Amino acid sequence: MKAAENKRAISVGIFVLIGIVILVTGIMVLGGKQKRFVKSIRVNAIFNNVGGLQSGANVWFSGVKVGTVRRIQFYGNSQVEVTMNIEEDVQQYIRKDAQAALSTDGLIGNKIVEIVGGSTNSPVVEDGDILHTKAALNTEEIMTTLQANNNNLLRVTTDAKKILDEVLKGKGVAGAVLRDSTMATRFKNTMANLQAASNSAAQVTRSLSSASGSLNQFASQLNAKGTLAHDLVSDTTIVRDLRASTARLKDVSNTAVEATTNVRRATEKLNSNNNAIGSLLNDEVVNNDLKSTIHNLETSSQKLDENMEALQHNFLFRGFFRRRAKEQAKQKSATAATAPTDTSVRK
Template sequence: MNESPRKRNILVGLFIFIGLIFLLAGILMVGNLHETFKKKMQLVTVFDEVNGLQTGANVWLSGVKIGKVKNIRINPSRNVLVTLAIEESAQQFILKDANTKIGTDGLIGNKVVIIYGGTANSATVQDGDTLLVGSTYSTENMMITLQKNNENLLAITTDFKKISHKLTTNEGTVGKLLNDDAMYDNINSIAISLNKASVKSEKLIASLNEYSSKLNKKGTLGNDLVTDTIVFNSIKKSVLELQKMTKSANVFMDNLKEASANPNSTIGVLLHDEKSGASLKRTIENLESSSEKLDEDLKAAQSNFLLRGYFKDKEKEAKKAASQK
């Protein structure tokens, strides 16, 4: 009879002890109190402002929680010194030139400290080291940027509204162009003319290229004129001589006009004095008649028997000289 109540008390006590153990484990798990027993190292970082960061906030590295914010205080320079309690197991992954910034758990959540960056050849941090602060972008900054973007967007939409109004009401060059068929036809005709001019210019360029290629071809007159200095100098001398002859001819014609205008000169007398002209004409006629008479006398002398042999010998000598040539 006595053993049964005693046994029951032992079992009740055992169940109560086991319940207390589970309760203590649950409390430690829910409150993360088990981390209190992990070995920690301290790192320091200095922020201009912490944007609502509180003691006990989580510290993240590559998306993994590696510690908590141990202490937050303001130094004499009005900067905020944040002391981080980091697990020693994460020490090997944090580099001395790593940066820190303040982030949030989600879009609107608790503030956290994020450790990131660092070069591969840098050494790992030691207890008490200070990490540099990288560029941070708070929710307030995001809201300010969004506000500026909204203002810019409003200005753009206002300007676009004005432009669209002008387009629909035939205001401005573009509006008239879109709604005026005559202006469109004029622009179209101008474009066609420009295309034709472009085609003609291409043909002209092709002709110039062909002409230049012929100039580069040796043996042609154009190439000789361009490259051969002897031919060029010869042509230059010919042109100079032609200019001299032209000047001389002009002087001669001027002198001839001046002499012909003077009735006292020889040419003037011949041109203006009828008696002198008639006398000159008679002299020329007498010379022609005298020449005819001399021809007749010569023929008569050749037929004379005394001189016939002489003329025959002369004729033979002339034929012999011609055959020897």
């Protein structure tokens, strides 16, 4: 009997010891996950709606778990205050201007608190600080948005199906192009014309490029010292001379215009019968009278010569003409006698 009782006591003791080990191990594991045995600070955040957040939820910072939610309680009229335990080891990385936002562990996972932001210019967070909160979309809003997008996508696919059915039936321009060979031929011709226009545009572009090269070459010539183009652009003396020459050419042109105008006026007067020269040139009556007058003058001169010849032979005037002839002969002989003397003097 004693041996059986001792054996039973030993078995119970072993099972109790195993239970105690399992209990301690569970407590250590759970405590490690809940950060119960790690030194921490308390940080608060006030939300308008926690969306089902529970105590013991994880707190994340930059994708790393840094603490847990310790307590959730109402604050003020309708807000909720969330108290979080944050490890002291990561306290130096969280700043006072950081923000706390509600998020989910995955798409439809448990609610968590995520600490985001914070600048290096701000001091580190301390025990009892209250972080600013950042509004985030909850699951219901996300699902509502997804439902609206699904409805829009359904309408788009339905409209696209209708359009494809009409196109396959040959309705509209697209259906005509697909089913009508004439339209297809015209479309091909249009594309060929567009290709030709594109080639022409490319040629124009190349021409413009060559023209740009020519302009660059001309500009380089303008910048080259000693060339006429550079002197015309930079030398003020040449420009001043060109301006003076242009002014003189303008004066000559004005003078030529005035001369042309005067010649035209003189020609008009010569062609007119209102003046003597015009009458002489254009009026036949005046020409005939002038010819008659000249003929009469010639006749009168001839008769005058005959009369003078007759007077020379008349005995009344014969002595006068002889004396005159002698005087003329003396003058000629005197002139002939003085001619050699003048020549010797000149020598």
